Amino acid sequence: MQIEKTTLLLNKDICLRNIRKMTNKALANGKIFRPHFKTHQSAEIANWFREEGVNQITVSSLTMANYFAAAGWDDITIAFPVNIRELDGIEKLASRISLNILLDNADSILEINNRLKSKVGVFVKIDTGYHRAGIEPEFINEIDELLNLISSCTLLSFKGFLSHYGNTYNAHSKQEIRKIYEQSTQRLVTLKSIFTAKYPGLIISIGDTPSASLISGFNGIDELRPGNFVFYDSMQYLLGSCSLTDIAIALACPVTARYEKRKEIVVYGGAIHLSHDSAIHPDGFTFYGFIARLRGNKWDVLPESNYVKSISQEHGVVKLQDSVFDSVKIGDLIAILPIHSCMTANSMGKYLVDGKNFITNMSNKSFD
């Protein structure tokens, strides 16, 4: 297919390999595997998971739950503190599929109990150190009161404790990721041990891709919800979760200008395609993605000294090694390995699979 403008490429082989590897790892360890679909957001890619035996999923919004429910998924956890303004929609969805919601406060429970007519599963959000949302696992009295309140609501079924070790994304080494994982897990295991007699069957659910990629065994954990691994990205490479050749998507960008003096090119590819996510390059400065060159329907990753130096709304400024710069012409395509694949997939709305056909996701635009 002739690529005319900025296009998100998907290598299906790499994607399937990532899906299989993580699915097998979870199942081999006897864990419930409930992957997060916020990364790909695509009913078609969801089918690739189904073919591996996945039938329980995680999403981050009611909108996303509705999208996947329409595609036939009937066991969904919305892993975001419940938005009580959407209770009508939650009720509608809960009346026809098995739906779990997430919460960490009594106010939400009272409102839910007043307005729901269908059963929903409830996970309580626990904050093991990321400090975004959730109750700290040592706040036993607070958690106990919340669980008592949930138990008093006949339509609410307490499922367990859910946490996201998002602080692994700030780690500076694999050892640090392992340490965050171990400390966080120990706190959740202790919490479970306190409540398991009163609530037999309660589970512990976690799911960041750095931990899920680097840890084996997952002792004490019951359910895994990673999402990003389906594509991985430049950030996961920097964290040590994957190699650059495990990255399943790349943003193909037309080269529109060349600057000999600074060995930089301008590509049609910017924040509307990649979002404004950045990371720290191994050489210590802020950057916006590694670079690859296209070869047929695949791509070859270039050395790390080729990188996106800055982005604005549609522009990407790419710094290249001298030899690479000399080989790149106006009108060529180069590929950017995104810092954050979830955001790039969300921005682009569709994927060109192996250079052959487009598949869309729920963020596909109505005008293109």
Add this chain to the structure above:
Amino acid sequence: MQIEKTTLLLNKDICLRNIRKMTNKALANGKIFRPHFKTHQSAEIANWFREEGVNQITVSSLTMANYFAAAGWDDITIAFPVNIRELDGIEKLASRISLNILLDNADSILEINNRLKSKVGVFVKIDTGYHRAGIEPEFINEIDELLNLISSCTLLSFKGFLSHYGNTYNAHSKQEIRKIYEQSTQRLVTLKSIFTAKYPGLIISIGDTPSASLISGFNGIDELRPGNFVFYDSMQYLLGSCSLTDIAIALACPVTARYEKRKEIVVYGGAIHLSHDSAIHPDGFTFYGFIARLRGNKWDVLPESNYVKSISQEHGVVKLQDSVFDSVKIGDLIAILPIHSCMTANSMGKYLVDGKNFITNMSNKSFD
């Protein structure tokens, strides 16, 4: 209208005031006014400009040019180094409207000349210090050769020199913005003086919102292309381009969790809504937007000590003053004044105007 989930609010009065003020300023100074439509990306908001007498516009992609051409705009500059992979589409559009393209290299010209059948206007991109794209204005020989080449192509009509003083966005004071403006303009005026005998009628076109907002007179400039002023945003406020009450859009976000200990709330509003743009707060740390409270269909801006502390894909963590925190309940809406309104408008795809009706832009999603 009952707001159930993250919604981009537009205050039409503020927006019209911003449009009128900038249009009048440009016309009162005798300048060609060719506003950039990449900020709002909306055919309906475009009509508000038309009602003020605007009939020439700037866009940043062929896709955007096609969208506005379909809405009846017939004099469009695509202010992005021309992507020669889209020449078929450029030809198609140039055959029916007055189209200007931008370039800074000979390779593009040769390809364009081989493939176009319709006339297009050409602006040469000049780099006055932003160092993203363009030729430095002192590279007279290089520019002369490029203009000779353009003149040799019968379908190409040289229009003038176009620059974007994007380095004003890195300024730390209004004085610094004025200094960047003056120095950059002087270089362009000198450049024009060199070529105006050979190319009578050539114009100088510039367009960053900080300069356009702060400068008066615009001596030596022929055309103004600002875009962001239609909405402004938290970044423009920090630069001194506007006051917080000039910001015409705000992201309404449901409050889904509250944390007494840290006086923080979690809202349903994150990078998929705001992109990942950040700025430096007046108190010296990185932040992701100021906060307002809704009042009817409008909003009241809160003091700067209320701000978005961090964002992830759907989550925003908002730090509040004690008194504000105490007044915010689960299920309330709070509003975020985006760091970068262009990106928020692009991410959201539609606007709720004065709480009454939605209007869409070209990035509207097919599933919602």
